[in-house]
Amino acid sequence: xxxKHFSFQLxxxxxxxxxxxxxxxGILTGYVYMVAYCLSNPTESADVLIFSPWFLLLxxxxxxxKSIIMWMPYRVFRFQMRAVTRVxxxxxxxxxVAFGLARIDGHFEESNLIRWLLTWLIAGLPTAVLIGSNVKxxxxxxxxxLAGERRRSVLGTLGTLPLRFLSLLTLAAAFLYCCxxxxxxxxxxxxxxxxxxxMAYLLFTAYATFRSPQKVILxxxxxxxxxxxxxxxxxxxxxHLTKSGTDETxxxxxxxxxxxxxxxxxxLAARLTVPASIEAFxxxxxxxxxVTQSEQRDHDCLGSRFVExxxxxx
Numbered sequence: 001x002x003x004k005h006f007s008f009q010l011x012x013x014x015x016x017x018x019x020x021x022x023x024x025x026g027i028l029t030g031y032v033y034m035v036a037y038c039l040s041n042p043t044e045s046a047d048v049l050i051f052s053p054w055f056l057l058l059x060x061x062x063x064x065x066k067s068i069i070m071w072m073p074y075r076v077f078r079f080q081m082r083a084v085t086r087v088x089x090x091x092x093x094x095x096x097v098a099f100g101l102a103r104i105d106g107h108f109e110e111s112n113l114i115r116w117l118l119t120w121l122i123a124g125l126p127t128a129v130l131i132g133s134n135v136k137x138x139x140x141x142x143x144x145x146l147a148g149e150r151r152r153s154v155l156g157t158l159g160t161l162p163l164r165f166l167s168l169l170t171l172a173a174a175f176l177y178c179c180x181x182x183x184x185x186x187x188x189x190x191x192x193x194x195x196x197x198x199m200a201y202l203l204f205t206a207y208a209t210f211r212s213p214q215k216v217i218l219x220x221x222x223x224x225x226x227x228x229x230x231x232x233x234x235x236x237x238x239x240h241l242t243k244s245g246t247d248e249t250x251x252x253x254x255x256x257x258x259x260x261x262x263x264x265x266x267x268l269a270a271r272l273t274v275p276a277s278i279e280a281f282x283x284x285x286x287x288x289x290x291v292t293q294s295e296q297r298d299h300d301c302l303g304s305r306f307v308e309x310x311x312x313x314x
Contacts, residue, residue: 025127026063094124159270233257
């Protein structure tokens with residue numbers, strides 16, 4: 001029985017896992033480049049949305065290329081690194097490459113060199129952490145837990161995807177906008193408070209799509225969280241109408257609020273209609289839960305299975 005978690009264990013059962021991990025890490029790398037661009041060019045932060053496909057494409061190319069390099073020692077020499085060793089080696093190599101590029105260019109001052117190295121180091125961490133780990137990138141599309149149980153329902157899973165990706169994309173865009181404001185001037189306290197509330201709402205929304213509480217709690221939480229969003233969207237739309245369509249910001253806010261509320265409605269409809277789990281059911285007594293024989297065998301250790309095999313052979 002395996003007691004240590006080495007890298008690329010998933011590659012033994014699911015080929016191409018390292019490529020998927022490099023793809024996901026590359027997307028995060030591209031996003032780090034976008035954040036760095038917003039902080040260094042606050043007046044041109046709106047352009048980052050136009051160039052975002054190029055940032056993400058560059059990040060995915062780097063991520064897939066690094067995944068192949070990190071996978072080769074395992075494939076050729078069967079050498080498996082621990083997570084800490086893997087992150088330390090790849091991060092050090094990333095910094096060395098960045099330093100070499102800076103020395104070749106020759107126009108980096110000391111302050112700019114530090115920013116350059118930190119940007120490359122932070123951008124290299126997602127691929128260093130993900131590639132070779134036990135993370136399954138496809139869980140971004142398929143994973144979902146309701147009341148601590150994974151319930152197999154195609155409609156229940158598909159109903160979570162609009163809200164999941166809408167909340168994650170809105171969270172990323174809002175953080176980019178905040179970085180652009182921080183790069184130019186210190187925003188007022190009202191903006192910081194509104195940003196913190198928005199971040200809390202989006203983080204809760206994204207978390208609920210992955211790990212949902214019990215149906216009653218989920219329904220109440222969804223209702224409480226979306227009433228303020230519906231009110232904000234309504235007043236933003238009224239503001240847009242009263243100003244004869246000149247305030248485009250209010251229109252964008254109202255459209256975003258409408259999409260979030262609609263996605264929440266689809267999510268609740270999909271989650272609340274998921275049937276009860278047939279793999280584990282309560283006996284009516286507190287603390288008593290029956291599990292199937294296959295689930296029980298999944299938790300058997302190697303020693304008990306060996307003893308059972310010897311008894312059958314004898």
